[in-house]
Amino acid sequence: MYALTVKDISVTYDKQLALENVSFAVPEGSITGIIGPNGAGKSTLIKSILQLLPTLSGKVEVFNKPIRVQKKIIGYVPQRSEVDWDFPTNALDVVLMGRYNHIGLFKRANKKEIVWAKHCLERVGMQAYASRQISQLSGGQQQRVFLARAMAQDAKIYFMDEPFAGVDASTEKAIIQLMKEWKEEGKTVLVVHHDLQTVNDYFDHVLLLNKTPIAYGETNRVFTLDNLEEAYGGKIAFLQKEPTAVKGST
Known part of the structure; x- marks a missing residue:
């Protein structure tokens, strides 16, 4: 079954025109990287899929149903730059926001929900910071809290927009570990990503995008020199058959 x-x-x-005639289908229980140069429309694609941006045309289905009726099974980790980190709330409350679809926007979380939120913080190594104001956390710690919030949603499909941007090596390792755990649980993950060196290690499938799809499919088939040069519009050097540190941000 296709998850998306x-x-x-x-x-x-x-x-x-930011995106033109983008079509692809993501298998359930896989990790997909969305790759492309600066201005390729990677974040725009995720936001349009999630109906955070209007579309000119097109259709999105999650598990063969319109996405508008599947919101409860979708988790989203936005770019850190889009979050108001000065908002007066602590880490535990941020994670509990991920339960609103389950408990209701204006209802108080019960003991069971709080225990679940603390468990999610523990899985990302942030249980000791549950009462810490998010503005007092480092960039990597803030990202871990938002991962815990996504986890608290207990979603079947997760969208992550540049989750590795500006984080330390230990946080990047924690994110990858969590993505792999989600995959083992049968969940599906889509990630906007910019570091070409790690694509082969991180993703089962790749969508190479430059406003329109350049190539999509299994990483070992799609992540090739020819496809990269077409997507990035120029020569890209390889080191041991893998791209060097050529990066493109969203």
Whole structure:
């Protein structure tokens, strides 16, 4: 079964065409990287899939149903730059926000929900910071809290927008470990990513994007020199058959 099916999505942003006729289908229980140069529309794609941005055309299905009726099984980790880290709340409360679809927006979390939220913090190594204000956390710690919030949703499919940006090596390792655990549990993960050196190690499938799909499929088939040069519009050197540190941000 496909966890996500995207058909002919086109999007304009600031009156410019940001995405054109994007189609792909993601198998359940896989980890997919969305790769492309600066301005390729990677974050725009995730936001349009999640209906956070309007689309000109296209259709999105999650487990063969319209995405609008599947919100409870979707988890989302936004870019850190899009979060108001000065908002007066602590780490535990942020994680509990991930339970709103289950407990209701205006209902208080019960003991069971709080225990679950603390468990999620523990899984990302942040249980000792449950009462810490998020503004007092480091960048890597803040990202771990948002991972715990996504985990608290107990979703079947997760969207992560640049989760490795600006984090330390230990946090990156923790994120990868969590992604692998989600995969083992049969969950599906899509990740906007910019570090070409780690693509082969991190992802089962890759979508190479530059406003329109360049290639999509299993990483060992799609992540090739020819496809990368087409996506990035120029020569990319390889080191031991893998890309050097050529990076493109969203």
